[in-house]
Amino acid sequence: MFPHGETVSVITAGTTVDPYSSTSTAEDWNTPVSVVPVAGVGVEPRPSGEPVQDARNAVTSGYSLYMPVGTAVTARNRVIVRGGTYAVLGEPAVWVNPFTGWEPGLVVQCERIEG
Numbered sequence: 052m053f054p055h056g057e058t059v060s061v062i063t064a065g066t067t068v069d070p071y072s073s074t075s076t077a078e079d080w081n082t083p084v085s086v087v088p089v090a091g092v093g094v095e096p097r098p099s100g101e102p103v104q105d106a107r108n109a110v111t112s113g114y115s116l117y118m119p120v121g122t123a124v125t126a127r128n129r130v131i132v133r134g135g136t137y138a139v140l141g142e143p144a145v146w147v148n149p150f151t152g153w154e155p156g157l158v159v160q161c162e163r164i165e166g
Contacts, residue, residue, distance in 0.1 A: 132161065
């Protein structure tokens with residue numbers, strides 16, 4: 052897709068029996084169903100932030116990813132970018148250039164909260 056793009060991986064969680072309700076299942080990120088590498092991804096760092104909350108010292112960081120059209124990624128996935136694991140925020144959207152109509156790919160927002 053992008054000649055100097057990076058390879059990122061899309062992770063899909065496995066499932067396990069919900070420990071609070073033995074009748075339902077929960078996502079199990081310790082045993083993913085799949086980890087799919089995607090090459091040629093444009094990686095744009097997003098500004099980091101420090102949310103103001105009482106008794107919590109957290110830092111948020113993330114990326115905007117420009118992936119090939121048709122990449123199987125949803126808000127239920129996580130992605131590995133530059134060695135870190137990030138949650139996908141919302142549903143990915145096709146990015147369309149308003150001047151030419153060119154569709155270079157999906158825009159995927161991802162974020163990690165530490166602290």
